[in-house]
Amino acid sequence: MKKILVIIGLFIAANTAFCQQEENGIIYIKHPNIDAVHKTIKAYLGKDMAALKTLYSDTARWWASGMPKSIPIAEAMKLWMTDFDLYDSIDQKQVGYPDYLHYKDQDAKTVQSWWRISGKSKKTGEWVRVPMFVLDDFNADGKIIRESIYGDFSKWNAASSGNEEQAVRQVISDLQKALQTGNATALDSIYADGYTFTGVDGAISTKAQRLAAIKSGKLKYKSLNLETVKIQMYGDAAVALFNGEAKFAPGNEKLDGKFMTTATFIKSNGRWVQVASGNVRPGK
Amino acid sequence: MVLLIAVSVSSFAFSQTKMAANTNAEAQIIALEKAGWQAWKDKDVNWYKKNTTEDFLMVLAEGTRSKADVLKATATECDVKSFSLAGFKCVMLNENAALLTYTAMQDAVCGGKTSASKVRAAVNYVRRGGKWLEAFYMETPVAQ
Numbered sequence: 001m002k003k004i005l006v007i008i009g010l011f012i013a014a015n016t017a018f019c020q021q022e023e024n025g026i027i028y029i030k031h032p033n034i035d036a037v038h039k040t041i042k043a044y045l046g047k048d049m050a051a052l053k054t055l056y057s058d059t060a061r062w063w064a065s066g067m068p069k070s071i072p073i074a075e076a077m078k079l080w081m082t083d084f085d086l087y088d089s090i091d092q093k094q095v096g097y098p099d100y101l102h103y104k105d106q107d108a109k110t111v112q113s114w115w116r117i118s119g120k121s122k123k124t125g126e127w128v129r130v131p132m133f134v135l136d137d138f139n140a141d142g143k144i145i146r147e148s149i150y151g152d153f154s155k156w157n158a159a160s161s162g163n164e165e166q167a168v169r170q171v172i173s174d175l176q177k178a179l180q181t182g183n184a185t186a187l188d189s190i191y192a193d194g195y196t197f198t199g200v201d202g203a204i205s206t207k208a209q210r211l212a213a214i215k216s217g218k219l220k221y222k223s224l225n226l227e228t229v230k231i232q233m234y235g236d237a238a239v240a241l242f243n244g245e246a247k248f249a250p251g252n253e254k255l256d257g258k259f260m261t262t263a264t265f266i267k268s269n270g271r272w273v274q275v276a277s278g279n280v281r282p283g284k
Numbered sequence: 285m286v287l288l289i290a291v292s293v294s295s296f297a298f299s300q301t302k303m304a305a306n307t308n309a310e311a312q313i314i315a316l317e318k319a320g321w322q323a324w325k326d327k328d329v330n331w332y333k334k335n336t337t338e339d340f341l342m343v344l345a346e347g348t349r350s351k352a353d354v355l356k357a358t359a360t361e362c363d364v365k366s367f368s369l370a371g372f373k374c375v376m377l378n379e380n381a382a383l384l385t386y387t388a389m390q391d392a393v394c395g396g397k398t399s400a401s402k403v404r405a406a407v408n409y410v411r412r413g414g415k416w417l418e419a420f421y422m423e424t425p426v427a428q
Contacts (some may be wrong), residue, residue, distance in 0.1 A: 030400050194375065198404050201424075202402070202403070202404045202427055229348075234377070234381035234410050234421070235381065236377075236378050237381040238375035239408050239420050241420070260343055262406060262408075262409065264406075266378070275377070276383055278343075278385075280344065280422060282345060282346075282347060283345065283346075
């Protein structure tokens with residue numbers, strides 16, 4: 001009798017446990033959202049920005065491992081296109097097959113897929129291959145609203161470090177132009193939010209103070225020459241040393257003269273920005 | 285969805301760990317910089333040998349100096365009576381690079397010339413082989 005009771009008890013317990021199972025949506029092996037993910041790869045490999053734009057919502061955001069935060073999709077697309085400046089024979093091969101997960105909970109729609117991106121670095125000639133896992137979240141209109149990519153991109157980024165130095169040189173060139181022309185909008189995008197400027201007199205200015213001085217015309221260059229002496233790359237940080245000579249508009253002539261600058265840059269959201277500038281007057 | 289929650293939770297935990305690691309790195313870098321000034325006062329060339337990168341560069345009003353120049357100058361050039369450092373601000377550029385800024389007051393004579401009594405310093409440190417090393421040092425005299 002005891003045995004029978006135990007068996008009945010176990011049956012009830014198992015049945016109860018089974019009843020506690022609950023489905024939370026459907027996994028699809030074929031679905032238009034899976035097709036959309038395939039189209040993004042085709043458009044990327046074909047450098048077809050117009051096609052890419054049709055697949056993502058205007059407000060979509062993109063993130064990859066190593067990035068501090070996601071970036072707007074328009075910015076991401078520009079970043080993707082720079083891959084082709086740095087690599088030849090880029091390919092993205094599917095690993096396994098994607099799943100489309102349509103969750104009952106919150107009606108979430110996600111395609112998860114596995115890939116291996118490869119390319120031959122134009123700088124080093126080295127083949128770089130990165131396995132990656134991709135999550136694409138969709139809206140009800142079948143547009144991607146968020147894309148997150150997980151993988152170790154250190155080799156992919158390292159193989160392009162020569163181009164990164166070139167990118168920093170370009171920012172220095174842009175900085176020179178923006179200062180010469182008093183272009184506060186351009187400076188706003190070159191300076192990081194926490195930017196600090198140490199003048200040749202040791203006075204410290206914040207980004208806001210520097211931009212305000214440029215906008216008001218209080219700080220106006222008549223001429224500015226920068227000669228880059230050295231750029232030292234530290235992954236997604238860089239320090240540049242340059243010699244400069246500036247002439248200022250009336251009111252600031254006392255600042256005229258030669259100077260040496262160490263400028264510190266970081267790559268933030270795929271873009272090099274300046275975080276600090278220290279200046280010293282030579283020969284004093 | 286479970287995966288997303290797991291990623292969020294691990295991401296939060298990672299952020300906490302990262303913050304602690306950054307705080308630790310900042311403390312190490314500030315301690316190193318203070319030790320560097322003491323070594324300068326004590327004419328301790330070994331500190332500079334051990335704690336600067338091979339391509340270390342010092343940028344002063346007198347010009348730029350390589351590691352070799354600095355080792356030579358540290359040993360012979362300066363007589364430092366006193367110094368004090370204040371207003372440290374350390375920005376972690378990435379996990380292997382940092383920018384340290386501060387103000388230094390000094391009573392020093394280098395090569396027979398009295399050094400500026402107050403300077404703003406900007407120093408870049410990099411981590412190589414797990415050890416923080418000084419890579420760039422710049423000093424701007426503050427107009428009195």
